[in-house]
Amino acid sequence: MTNGWMDIQNADLVLVMGGNPAEAHPCGFKWAIKARQKKGAKIVVVDPRLNRTAAVADKHVAIRCGSDLAFMGGVINYVLQNKKYQEAYVKAFTNAPFIVKDTYSFDSATGLFSGYDPKARKYDQSLWGYEMDENKMAKQDPTLSDPRCAFQLTKKHYERYTPELVEKVCGVKKEEFLEVAKMIGETGAPDKAMTHLYALGWTEHSFGTQLIGSMAVLQLLLGNIGVPGGQIGALRGHGNVQGTTDLGALTAALPGYLKAPKAEHKTLQQYLDAFTPKANRESSMNYWGNTPKFFVSLMKAWWGDAATKENEFAYDYLPKYETPKAYNAILDDMYNGKMEGLFVLGANILTSSPNANKSAIGMSKLKWMVNLDLFPIDTAYFWKTSKDLDPAKIQTECFLLPGLGFAEKDGTFVNSGRTIKWRYKGPDAQGECRDEKWVFSQLYLRLKALYQKEGGPFPDPILKLTWNYKNPGSPSADEILQEMNGFAVENLVDDKGNVVVKKGDRLSTFGQLKDDGTTSCGMWIYGGVYPPSGNRSAAVGTEDPSGLGVFPNYAFSWPANRRILYNRASADASGKPWSEKKKYLWWNEGTKSWVGHDVPDIGPTLPPATGPFIMNAEGVGRLFAPALVEGPFPEYYEPYESPIANVLHPANPTNPVVKVYKSDHDVLGTPDKFPYVALTYRVTEHYHFYTKFLKGPARAFPHMFIEMPVELAKEKGIANGDRVRVSSARGSLEAMAMVTRRMKPLTCDGKTVYQVGIPIHWGFQGLAKGGLVNLLTPFVWDPNALTPEFKGFLVNVEKATGGAA
Amino acid sequence: MSYLTSGSTTGLAIRRMSATKEPVLDIKDQEQLGILVDISSCTGCKACEVACIQWHDLNPPIATEEELRENGFSYQSAPDLAANLFMLMKYQEAETDRGWTWFITKRQCMHCDDPGCLTACPSPGAIVQYANGVVDFDQSKCIGCGMCRTGCPFDIPRYDANDHPFKCNFCLDRVGNGLVPACAKACPTNALHFGTRADMVELGHKVVAGLKDRGFPNAALYDSAGVGGAGYVYALPHGDKVEHYGDLPKDPAISSLVHLWKGPLKWIGGAAILGSIAAMFMHLVTAGPKTVEAHGKEE
Numbered sequence A: 001m002t003n004g005w006m007d008i009q010n011a012d013l014v015l016v017m018g019g020n021p022a023e024a025h026p027c028g029f030k031w032a033i034k035a036r037q038k039k040g041a042k043i044v045v046v047d048p049r050l051n052r053t054a055a056v057a058d059k060h061v062a063i064r065c066g067s068d069l070a071f072m073g074g075v076i077n078y079v080l081q082n083k084k085y086q087e088a089y090v091k092a093f094t095n096a097p098f099i100v101k102d103t104y105s106f107d108s109a110t111g112l113f114s115g116y117d118p119k120a121r122k123y124d125q126s127l128w129g130y131e132m133d134e135n136k137m138a139k140q141d142p143t144l145s146d147p148r149c150a151f152q153l154t155k156k157h158y159e160r161y162t163p164e165l166v167e168k169v170c171g172v173k174k175e176e177f178l179e180v181a182k183m184i185g186e187t188g189a190p191d192k193a194m195t196h197l198y199a200l201g202w203t204e205h206s207f208g209t210q211l212i213g214s215m216a217v218l219q220l221l222l223g224n225i226g227v228p229g230g231q232i233g234a235l236r237g238h239g240n241v242q243g244t245t246d247l248g249a250l251t252a253a254l255p256g257y258l259k260a261p262k263a264e265h266k267t268l269q270q271y272l273d274a275f276t277p278k279a280n281r282e283s284s285m286n287y288w289g290n291t292p293k294f295f296v297s298l299m300k301a302w303w304g305d306a307a308t309k310e311n312e313f314a315y316d317y318l319p320k321y322e323t324p325k326a327y328n329a330i331l332d333d334m335y336n337g338k339m340e341g342l343f344v345l346g347a348n349i350l351t352s353s354p355n356a357n358k359s360a361i362g363m364s365k366l367k368w369m370v371n372l373d374l375f376p377i378d379t380a381y382f383w384k385t386s387k388d389l390d391p392a393k394i395q396t397e398c399f400l401l402p403g404l405g406f407a408e409k410d411g412t413f414v415n416s417g418r419t420i421k422w423r424y425k426g427p428d429a430q431g432e433c434r435d436e437k438w439v440f441s442q443l444y445l446r447l448k449a450l451y452q453k454e455g456g457p458f459p460d461p462i463l464k465l466t467w468n469y470k471n472p473g474s475p476s477a478d479e480i481l482q483e484m485n486g487f488a489v490e491n492l493v494d495d496k497g498n499v500v501v502k503k504g505d506r507l508s509t510f511g512q513l514k515d516d517g518t519t520s521c522g523m524w525i526y527g528g529v530y531p532p533s534g535n536r537s538a539a540v541g542t543e544d545p546s547g548l549g550v551f552p553n554y555a556f557s558w559p560a561n562r563r564i565l566y567n568r569a570s571a572d573a574s575g576k577p578w579s580e581k582k583k584y585l586w587w588n589e590g591t592k593s594w595v596g597h598d599v600p601d602i603g604p605t606l607p608p609a610t611g612p613f614i615m616n617a618e619g620v621g622r623l624f625a626p627a628l629v630e631g632p633f634p635e636y637y638e639p640y641e642s643p644i645a646n647v648l649h650p651a652n653p654t655n656p657v658v659k660v661y662k663s664d665h666d667v668l669g670t671p672d673k674f675p676y677v678a679l680t681y682r683v684t685e686h687y688h689f690y691t692k693f694l695k696g697p698a699r700a701f702p703h704m705f706i707e708m709p710v711e712l713a714k715e716k717g718i719a720n721g722d723r724v725r726v727s728s729a730r731g732s733l734e735a736m737a738m739v740t741r742r743m744k745p746l747t748c749d750g751k752t753v754y755q756v757g758i759p760i761h762w763g764f765q766g767l768a769k770g771g772l773v774n775l776l777t778p779f780v781w782d783p784n785a786l787t788p789e790f791k792g793f794l795v796n797v798e799k800a801t802g803g804a805a
Numbered sequence B: 001m002s003y004l005t006s007g008s009t010t011g012l013a014i015r016r017m018s019a020t021k022e023p024v025l026d027i028k029d030q031e032q033l034g035i036l037v038d039i040s041s042c043t044g045c046k047a048c049e050v051a052c053i054q055w056h057d058l059n060p061p062i063a064t065e066e067e068l069r070e071n072g073f074s075y076q077s078a079p080d081l082a083a084n085l086f087m088l089m090k091y092q093e094a095e096t097d098r099g100w101t102w103f104i105t106k107r108q109c110m111h112c113d114d115p116g117c118l119t120a121c122p123s124p125g126a127i128v129q130y131a132n133g134v135v136d137f138d139q140s141k142c143i144g145c146g147m148c149r150t151g152c153p154f155d156i157p158r159y160d161a162n163d164h165p166f167k168c169n170f171c172l173d174r175v176g177n178g179l180v181p182a183c184a185k186a187c188p189t190n191a192l193h194f195g196t197r198a199d200m201v202e203l204g205h206k207v208v209a210g211l212k213d214r215g216f217p218n219a220a221l222y223d224s225a226g227v228g229g230a231g232y233v234y235a236l237p238h239g240d241k242v243e244h245y246g247d248l249p250k251d252p253a254i255s256s257l258v259h260l261w262k263g264p265l266k267w268i269g270g271a272a273i274l275g276s277i278a279a280m281f282m283h284l285v286t287a288g289p290k291t292v293e294a295h296g297k298e299e
Helices: A006-010 A030-039 A068-081 A087-093 A150-158 A163-170 A174-188 A208-221 A241-246 A268-275 A287-306 A312-317 A327-335 A356-364 A378-385 A436-454 A477-485 A695-700 A710-716 B047-055 B065-070 B116-120 B147-151 B182-186 B197-213 B239-244 B256-262 B266-287
Strands: A013-017 A042-046 A059-061 A194-198 A231-234 A341-345 A368-373 A397-402 A411-414 A419-423 A499-501 A585-588 A593-596 A676-681 A705-709 A723-727 A732-740 A746-748 A751-753 A755-759 A791-799 B014-017 B033-038 B088-096 B099-107 B127-130 B135-137 B192-196 B220-222 B232-236
Touching: A006 A030, A006 A194, A013 A030, A013 A174, A030 A042, A030 A194, A042 A174, A059 A174, A068 A150, A068 A163, A068 A174, A068 A208, A087 A208, A163 A174, A163 A746, A194 A208, A208 A231, A241 A411, A268 A287, A268 A312, A287 A312, A327 A356, A356 A378, A368 A378, A411 A477, A695 B047, A705 A710, A705 A723, A710 A732, A710 A791, B033 B197, B047 B088, B047 B182, B088 B239, B099 B239, B116 B127, B116 B147, B116 B256, B147 B256, B182 B192, B192 B197, B197 B220, B197 B232, B220 B239, B232 B239
Parallel strands: A013 A042, A013 A194, A042 A059, A194 A231, A341 A368, A368 A397, A676 A755, A705 A732, B033 B232
Antiparallel strands: A411 A419, A585 A593, A676 A791, A705 A755, A723 A732, A723 A791, A746 A751, B014 B127, B033 B192, B088 B099, B127 B135, B220 B232
């Protein structure tokens, strides 16, 4: 989230699209309800289903699952054509005036951008940059009239997305679309803001990143970023999934969103050159320009005294990758017999990965598999997935280690709003249950002993790893948080030679980090969470001086305890608040500094001309975003399995850079055999694939079911509560049918489209049993974020033979 | 579950009791408690249902597919209220002036000002109404006659294997100790408000006025006038569709038969008590004591 949960209460409009927070984030959704109860905000839901968020919304419009990009393109076009954008904000704080190189083009007939290589299924992204002047700064047209400026290109790109197109693609009546577009457009006023909430309903598409990109374009046009009540709210799915991504549990990333080195980066300098951006606009802070400080401090945290200037701070100790191995590649490699072992924790990957048959076959080819979990999860019993898997013939040696739940250990949670919150251990561990810190420390110490005893081709990274914990076999969470916060390796001195931080003392902010090896920091974005004064994540101050839900002394939000990112954008180009109502951070001419209700997201004394989007080399937000692999503008593509042709460019209906897998188990269905659009989702009674092991939640929603339209049920002779068989090109399962008018048939491109909703929570293990939903889903992944396409695939539904009447 | 409700252990003042001269205490001594259910803010998450089960240490069984079909398959977790399920979220759908609408309603004992159960109960002191308005059962005095459900205009009490009735007791043990009832405490969206009944009615009117402004012209407060008002008050977005809110009766009132039974025909009730005691005695003599059937066994 660019702001946070509590800031939702400042919104004038809460748009829920690509999420179902009332069900998936029931506690956080209270802030949306509060925005309405206290401030009269409107809640609008755009979703295929009348779900429980829609049930309490002021307005719900149903669209076809997978048509969201067309809807978003339509809203962007509406805002541009009707001049609903916040012009001063767009001119000052976005790349709208930037002139784009003439090697960039878009062909609306094919739906392809310039530089596409159909064989490699890749774009040459270097064609999409800005035109630069002699100082290597991007050329600009402040009047926004140059046909090659990003603003005009945006306008041109989206002019095809008319209300008529939206109706044709999404199945929403033009009038209904315009009603929603109008409500959204009204938040372009300087004293209004829209909060957008989304979760997996947007990410789980083969164009998920582009969907979020389209919202970034829209929110920038409306001036809704960096202001109270204006945000893009990515609602994270697990209690600490934000923390795990922060820590680098991502493809090709190191802690704190530093890039992992590639094989081609043979020296530290090559690595730093590749990943330290240079400002391309005057007075851009270009905060990633500090990458060397963050990276070298990380190496000092990992290898301490062994990381020296002479050995490039142990750069050689880091593994380098040729092709990034994300989740998709791991599953595919496993299926192709290219993996020996798999260690699974914090996930029930058999149930949560697409095409479960493929995953189970992959697991049957492993030599060993370890699951560390609280429950006997399905993954640990993968051979039960299919009758075709004979446990007598499977050689995979399986271990199930009893883990600890969050309440049984100290540590932190990082929530969607980036707030790091310390929590204390409740009950003691039972039996031989162990937390992962113990498990991995034991594993490390044993590996180290083996290296010490037997040597090996390259033992240094293991032998010299920093492991300064009081109890090396079981470090405490407190020690690890201090390590992430960072400390001074040597005395740190200021310009005048005064010691600012004494050797060995903890740092107060990541602003103190150095690239010369004199600081150590395991996680630069968490810098300041554990200053010399103590653990700020454990702070529980409940004061809210501004009344805007900032609570600056409650826990610690990274970065730098900042609650609203890009908050400098809450004031205009001269530093004055856009409106009294949304006053948040402003320039004090007297003190020549930024003041307000939050930690400034800008150098506190840098002049107002400095751009607010300090993490971009431009210093401004991007309407034209050349970093995404399928193009600088989000373009409407259909899901990989779709009941209709792409209305704009039938020759290239789907995301052209998606990797296509071609094994026996990677089959796609066609609408003649699988005519209905399916989407998977969660219900509030359950938490992923875990609560099915507990009686309380299992009782609250005990049986797997699907939701289907009354009209489809009638055609198929299915009554409410009947058992039905749902099948896709990849597999099938049985469930109870909930026949409901909440699933409306839609008319898309002249065709009646029925949608079938499939909640995910069941499996063959636990108290609440049911089919594995991911037997049905396709092995198709968003090429930027590598998230599977769980929303918008094709199925058939039949009454189950022998099912209840 | 405990047979002696903890209400009797908190020393709360009793307002009236079944089959007993009333009032025992002047109601003005204590303010009546209330809960406002703001349907427009309720997301149907069942946190209240789960909290109720947990606080009262109930152990309702996991419903079978067959049981869930009984009353129409929906998001509802069990076919019906039960002796070990004091409240239930209900999910109904219907057309309204705003299109197809999902009606999500929390259902439980309403804690009527004029409780039909108490009026109907023939056993002295088996049903009590405390001065704070909470209506509760004293199982030690219950004769298992089933009249409380007959008398209830909301059809709430459910019986265990010994024909003893169970229902929501407004978390008497919590409210008697200054705590919020479990359901209201668990509600994540501020849809359940707890306070005095007077305040809840006032707040309810405000919510309804807000709903009317927001485009719900038929919004209304459901305040059970026929039973003199109730501890539970509902703000309904579609006041013209009361029946879709978990089968709430449109005009709840105690059946005239119950009044008849407790009024001119009271002697029949007395005779019935004697009769049922005699029957119980005969049953005990001939069949031996009844064993309690185990409920909610683990699957």
